[in-house]
Amino acid sequence: MSEIIKKNLSEIIDLIKKKEIKSEELSNLYIDKVNKSKKLNSYITTCFEHTIQKSKEFDKKPNLNSLLPGVPLAVKDLFCTNGFKTTAGSKMLENFIPQYESTVTENLWKEGAILLGKLNCDEYAMGSSNETSYFGNVINPIAKDTVPGGSSGGSASALAADLTPATIGTDTGGSIRQPASFTGTVGLKPTYGLCSRWGIVAFASSLDQAGPMTKSVKDCSIMLEAMAGFDKKDSTSIEKKKENYSKNLKTDIKGLKIGIPKEYRVDNMPKEIDELWNKGKSILKDLGADIIDISLPHTKYALPTYYIVAPAEASSNLARYDGVKYGYRSSKGNDLIEMYENTRSEGFGDEVKRRILIGTYVLSSGYYDAYYLKAQKVRQLIKKDFDENFGKVDAILTPSTPSSAFKIGEKTNDPISMYLNDIFTVPVNLAGLPAISVPAGLDKKGYPLGLQLIGKTLDEQNILNVAYAFEKNCNFKNEIKNWWL
Amino acid sequence: MSIDKDKIKHISKLARISIDSKKSDSLAKDLTSIFKFIEQLNELNTDKVEPLSSILNTPLRAREDKINDGKIRDKILENSPKKNDEFFVVPKVIE
Numbered sequence: 164m165s166e167i168i169k170k171n172l173s174e175i176i177d178l179i180k181k182k183e184i185k186s187e188e189l190s191n192l193y194i195d196k197v198n199k200s201k202k203l204n205s206y207i208t209t210c211f212e213h214t215i216q217k218s219k220e221f222d223k224k225p226n227l228n229s230l231l232p233g234v235p236l237a238v239k240d241l242f243c244t245n246g247f248k249t250t251a252g253s254k255m256l257e258n259f260i261p262q263y264e265s266t267v268t269e270n271l272w273k274e275g276a277i278l279l280g281k282l283n284c285d286e287y288a289m290g291s292s293n294e295t296s297y298f299g300n301v302i303n304p305i306a307k308d309t310v311p312g313g314s315s316g317g318s319a320s321a322l323a324a325d326l327t328p329a330t331i332g333t334d335t336g337g338s339i340r341q342p343a344s345f346t347g348t349v350g351l352k353p354t355y356g357l358c359s360r361w362g363i364v365a366f367a368s369s370l371d372q373a374g375p376m377t378k379s380v381k382d383c384s385i386m387l388e389a390m391a392g393f394d395k396k397d398s399t400s401i402e403k404k405k406e407n408y409s410k411n412l413k414t415d416i417k418g419l420k421i422g423i424p425k426e427y428r429v430d431n432m433p434k435e436i437d438e439l440w441n442k443g444k445s446i447l448k449d450l451g452a453d454i455i456d457i458s459l460p461h462t463k464y465a466l467p468t469y470y471i472v473a474p475a476e477a478s479s480n481l482a483r484y485d486g487v488k489y490g491y492r493s494s495k496g497n498d499l500i501e502m503y504e505n506t507r508s509e510g511f512g513d514e515v516k517r518r519i520l521i522g523t524y525v526l527s528s529g530y531y532d533a534y535y536l537k538a539q540k541v542r543q544l545i546k547k548d549f550d551e552n553f554g555k556v557d558a559i560l561t562p563s564t565p566s567s568a569f570k571i572g573e574k575t576n577d578p579i580s581m582y583l584n585d586i587f588t589v590p591v592n593l594a595g596l597p598a599i600s601v602p603a604g605l606d607k608k609g610y611p612l613g614l615q616l617i618g619k620t621l622d623e624q625n626i627l628n629v630a631y632a633f634e635k636n637c638n639f640k641n642e643i644k645n646w647w648l
Numbered sequence: 649m650s651i652d653k654d655k656i657k658h659i660s661k662l663a664r665i666s667i668d669s670k671k672s673d674s675l676a677k678d679l680t681s682i683f684k685f686i687e688q689l690n691e692l693n694t695d696k697v698e699p700l701s702s703i704l705n706t707p708l709r710a711r712e713d714k715i716n717d718g719k720i721r722d723k724i725l726e727n728s729p730k731k732n733d734e735f736f737v738v739p740k741v742i743e
Contacts, residue, residue, distance in 0.1 A: 262723040355703050369702055398708045467686040478663060485664075487736050489727035499739045504666040516665055517678060520656070523663040524679075537689050539699030544692070546700060578678055579685055595703030 165192045172329040172382035186218040186233025202647040203302045205321040209280035217277040229275035230389045237327040240281035243362040251364040252286040252296035255490045255510035265362025266394045274389040283317030286512045288366045291584040295514040309568040312342030319346040329377045335370045337588025340600035344563035344613030347602040347641035350376045355595035356401035359394035367476035370592045380631040384408035414632040417451030422556035426462035435606045443614045459548040465590040471538035478522025546594040563600040563613035601630045602639045651679040
């Protein structure tokens, strides 16, 4: 297997710019390994003819000034790709071929990237282990019986297994950061509104945000720069100037104030995670940062709030799947209503149905105030916790997840234990803040663990810098042995 | 809040999802435990708190009321599970 595909995105870009490798050669290296890695089940769809054709076009007239010159990339199968199947991991969209392109993927292609394929994910991004996908479990390349996390599980698995040099996911409650942590990779959820949601299959619209998943912090800054930007087609897109995250990346974090929230030390958390968190603190302290203890008192209410807000928005968003305009349609039923009911019963999987029912209930007459309105009020308190502390600190350091990757099937029978995976990531989505998960070490099983840095609104550059400095001094190395080849 | 089979029947009707009666029991059990979990919120007094519906401080942008596309009928019909030349086809609605 070629050594080139093990390299980081930034190194691969350098090779292309120095004309040491052509886009077509590079694409063929990835295609070769993807073809040999079907066991991981990280791809739902491949489009290699398109990839090679685009690579050839690039090689004929290379634009080396773009951010991602001739780089083949696979993306989560939640981004609509014009002419290529987009399933959202659901039977409902098994044969859906979008007639338009999502803004975020369009931005990548404009910067020279080329589509390699579409990556597996939890159905409609609802899950924390990729086990809700209609297209089957994804395997974490760190060990053959473990989940890659979710919902962007296929993205994390493909990235860690060198089946794409970088990728993108979406994060509604931790769906980028948790799989990044489980696979020893970097994942960033941007500020709500930084990356356009247009053309992304919707889950919970006030929380959904697309972001990069990469092998290094530098790669992450390049991808974010390519993806982000104002889009008039998304009514919640933030109007601001594009930033040069990769150019402005620096390791000097002297004098920065880093908050350590005491509420993130939860019951039954493995000792290793606590130790890793301490290691993170001491690395940042040695680099000249001030470590400050803070309190985010409403942290424990974030997950209950999320499990009202997200299902409520999902039940409304997923009402569009009626078997008429696109997607699956049941052949059973005597009238229109029965056709709807059978279509949705047969087309959606169990977790999606569960969440639609929760959402329908909390929005239904007589219960709206008790659940949905209550959750919106608590969401305000959670946001206030962050607002008050960001007067005192520049960033917040926490563990990314309460455990390392778990075994396939371990949590599928208990929804609450599955939901608890997102305990450290969900508050950030509720408050709309940016956060990055960076690999920080291995547990005693040799499985990776990540730390999370949370930033102020639109302060991506700052958390990227802290993560960059941390990465340079942490010496984390992912040990993936290609056992599936 | 305990969710029983009758409640499942009511919600699934509202959500237009038919639920197999065999699955109804385990679903009721799951939803009961999820609602028990989310009802932790009742520990908090939120009488004086404003609800947060969007984290953006700015109001939603309005665009000019102008047609900016069109002539995409075939594209829109492209993915329909049942259609004729110009229309989506659904089961008979009016006798």
